Amino acid sequence: MPTHTAKSLFDLNIQSSEDLLNLYDGIEKLGTKLEITWLLRAIVVFSVSALDAYFHDKVKYRAGKFDLKDLPPSLAKFEIPLGDLTKWDEAERKGNVIRNWLVEHFSTIPLQRQEAISAAFKLVGIYSVWATIEPNSPDRERMLEQIQGYTNRRNQVVHEGDRESSRKSGKKLRAIDRQYAKDCMEFAKNLVAKIEHAFPN
Numbered sequence: 658m659p660t661h662t663a664k665s666l667f668d669l670n671i672q673s674s675e676d677l678l679n680l681y682d683g684i685e686k687l688g689t690k691l692e693i694t695w696l697l698r699a700i701v702v703f704s705v706s707a708l709d710a711y712f713h714d715k716v717k718y719r720a721g722k723f724d725l726k727d728l729p730p731s732l733a734k735f736e737i738p739l740g741d742l743t744k745w746d747e748a749e750r751k752g753n754v755i756r757n758w759l760v761e762h763f764s765t766i767p768l769q770r771q772e773a774i775s776a777a778f779k780l781v782g783i784y785s786v787w788a789t790i791e792p793n794s795p796d797r798e799r800m801l802e803q804i805q806g807y808t809n810r811r812n813q814v815v816h817e818g819d820r821e822s823s824r825k826s827g828k829k830l831r832a833i834d835r836q837y838a839k840d841c842m843e844f845a846k847n848l849v850a851k852i853e854h855a856f857p858n
Contacts, residue, residue, distance in 0.1 A: 663714035670707035719781035
């Protein structure tokens with residue numbers, strides 16, 4: 658059974674976006690009248706989801722490496738129910754208990770907004786993630802705007818069927834093209850590569 662990391666799992670997840678882009682290109686060449694822009698929307702959804710999963714996995718895999726003696730300050734203040742103290746006492750591998758507590762805590766929390774990602778990363782000793790991976794302030798602002806933009810578009814697809822919401826819109830589909838979907842996928846890959854370069858473990 659292979660051993661995975663946050664990066665190796667991201668690579669598996671982002672593959673679905675790459676496969677969809679290839680499928681879109683193949684169907685487009687056929688000249689069919691099918692509405693295939695849904696494949697492009699799916700690429701956006703899968704790419705943002707792969708990023709979200711990566712952030713969760715990054716927290717999970719790093720959390721298991723800590724013990725009480727070396728907890729990052731944010732993790733040292735992490736609240737747990739008193740009833741869970743028996744799990745700590747009975748565990749041979751204390752890091753697994755910390756990991757499981759964090760996994761349970763984040764199981765219903767999306768990591769798609771910059772503030773939520775930063776806060777989650779601080780728990781496992783990753784500080785100033787955005788400034789570290791992009792020291793140039795204007796470039797960093799653009800990067801954060803892109804995260805927000807792709808997340809918003811993902812939410813429009815998932816929660817609104819990607820239809821315009823104003824009363825006079827006729828609920829038409831929002832426009833999307835191949836370049837936008839490809840840019841979203843490439844942005845996710847580049848962002849993960851930058852984080853892995855700065856924080857490889």
